[in-house]
Amino acid sequence: RLHPREVAEAYLERARRHAHLGAFLALNERVLEEAERVDREAPLAGLPVAVKDNLVTRDLPTTAGSRLLEGFFAPYEATAVRRLKEAGALVLGKTNLDEFAMGSSTEHSAFFPARNPFDPSRTPGGSSGGSAAAVSADLAPLALGSDTGGSIRQPAAYCGVYGLKPTYGRVSRYGLIAYASSLDQVGPLARSVRDLALLMDVLAGEDPLDATSLSAPSRFQKALEEPLPPLRLGVVKEALEGNTEGVSRALEGFLEVMGRLGARVKEVSWPGLSLALNAYYILAPAEASSNLARYDGTLFGVRKGGVEETRALFGLEAKRRILVGTFVLSSGYYEAFYGRAQAFRARLKREALALFSDLDALVLPTTPTPAFPLGAMKDPLAMYRQDLYTVAANLTGLPALSVPAGFEGGLPVGVQLMGPPLSDEALLRVALAFE
Numbered sequence: 302r303l304h305p306r307e308v309a310e311a312y313l314e315r316a317r318r319h320a321h322l323g324a325f326l327a328l329n330e331r332v333l334e335e336a337e338r339v340d341r342e343a344p345l346a347g348l349p350v351a352v353k354d355n356l357v358t359r360d361l362p363t364t365a366g367s368r369l370l371e372g373f374f375a376p377y378e379a380t381a382v383r384r385l386k387e388a389g390a391l392v393l394g395k396t397n398l399d400e401f402a403m404g405s406s407t408e409h410s411a412f413f414p415a416r417n418p419f420d421p422s423r424t425p426g427g428s429s430g431g432s433a434a435a436v437s438a439d440l441a442p443l444a445l446g447s448d449t450g451g452s453i454r455q456p457a458a459y460c461g462v463y464g465l466k467p468t469y470g471r472v473s474r475y476g477l478i479a480y481a482s483s484l485d486q487v488g489p490l491a492r493s494v495r496d497l498a499l500l501m502d503v504l505a506g507e508d509p510l511d512a513t514s515l516s517a518p519s520r521f522q523k524a525l526e527e528p529l530p531p532l533r534l535g536v537v538k539e540a541l542e543g544n545t546e547g548v549s550r551a552l553e554g555f556l557e558v559m560g561r562l563g564a565r566v567k568e569v570s571w572p573g574l575s576l577a578l579n580a581y582y583i584l585a586p587a588e589a590s591s592n593l594a595r596y597d598g599t600l601f602g603v604r605k606g607g608v609e610e611t612r613a614l615f616g617l618e619a620k621r622r623i624l625v626g627t628f629v630l631s632s633g634y635y636e637a638f639y640g641r642a643q644a645f646r647a648r649l650k651r652e653a654l655a656l657f658s659d660l661d662a663l664v665l666p667t668t669p670t671p672a673f674p675l676g677a678m679k680d681p682l683a684m685y686r687q688d689l690y691t692v693a694a695n696l697t698g699l700p701a702l703s704v705p706a707g708f709e710g711g712l713p714v715g716v717q718l719m720g721p722p723l724s725d726e727a728l729l730r731v732a733l734a735f736e
């Protein structure tokens with residue numbers, strides 16, 4: 302059995318040798334000392350975990366991929382990080398992301414883009430692109446990400462790993478730098494279903510510091526030992542067109558395997574799905590414009606002359622979101638945009654819950670295409686369209702899991718499972734049967 306120090310050393314060395322992937326913004330130079338002190342009886346004893354750099358850490362800098370937070374050390378630890386450490390895990394480093402988690406490619410990182418290990422000229426996805434690249438290239442066995450509109454699942458799909466966006470509230474958001482608070486959720490990325498479960502059993506649980514956290518007991522690893530119940534799966538009709546051939550093939554392949562395992566598969570309609578993207582790109586910027594207001598150089602954000610100089614440090618995409626968000630919330634436009642998007646959000650959830658009255662899970666692609674080349678998405682709206690199938694889970698709060706399901710032209714593609722509230726464990730059980 303290796304000593305935790307040897308494991309940490311090997312991963313640190315690998316991460317350094319693969320610096321060209323741009324996966325890490327900071328490595329934990331003290332990880333070897335920390336490894337010496339690990340309690341070897343702890344459930345995650347010595348397990349190195351890469352942490353997305355929008356989760357605050359006391360001993361490592363937290364930038365959220367922004368110039369505004371360069372050199373920032375938080376005076377406290379995010380609950381997700383604290384729980385991992387208390388279980389014996391080691392933080393290997395902080396991973397690259399789009400500024401304030403706004404983006405689908407990591408190209409909006411203020412520092413450098415992350416790269417896809419399967420083809421470094423392509424994006425690993427975003428915004429948790431650094432976490433996905435790190436897990437995919439085995440620079441870390443496991444990683445934490447955050448998912449507001451797909452930021453765990455889309456990079457997981459692009460990099461051929463598993464990524465879970467838990468039911469809203471299952472993992473505490475305390476210490477997650479807020480993007481759109483009603484949509485944000487922390488979750489794991491891993492190379493196997495069992496690894497996801499290992500992390501979720503430690504991460505999930507009520508937190509007095511996050512009023513939206515749920516008290517549901519977590520039984521992830523236990524659930525994986527149980528036999529697969531007779532499954533009723535619904536393929537979402539609205540997600541079957543406009544995908545690349547490889548994505549369609551992966552979806553068919555997934556359904557075929559599930560059918561052979563005894564699942565009953567039927568096509569279902571989720572009419573709201575086609576409008577989810579429109580609603581998301583109203584609601585997420587609205588909340589973002591409010592959450593980013595605190596970076597004025599007084600309490601938060603580097604002090605650089607006056608407020609204007611500090612706020613000028615925001616990158617283009619963050620500025621765009623602040624403008625859109627302020628607009629849709631402004632008097633005279635509020636009802637037409639924000640109000641309608643909120644009403645639609647409620648409808649989308651009603652539709653989903655009705656579908657789950659006789660289904661265990663919905664199945665749809667994670668993304669319409671595999672990873673695109675860096676620099677290829679000049680039009681921000683084209684980039685937003687990569688989120689077509691992922692935003693619905695955030696708008697409804699439902700759990701969703703991206704499963705590696707095949708390749709197209711040497712690039713991984715993912716299939717997404719979405720379930721009723723608190724079916725996180727059940728989704729992992731389904732994915733394990735496919736694995």
Ligand code: GLN
Nearest residue numbers: 402403404449450451452
């Ligand atoms: N790509 C989406 C956005 O830009 C989702 C990002 C996320 O989930 N953090 O808002």
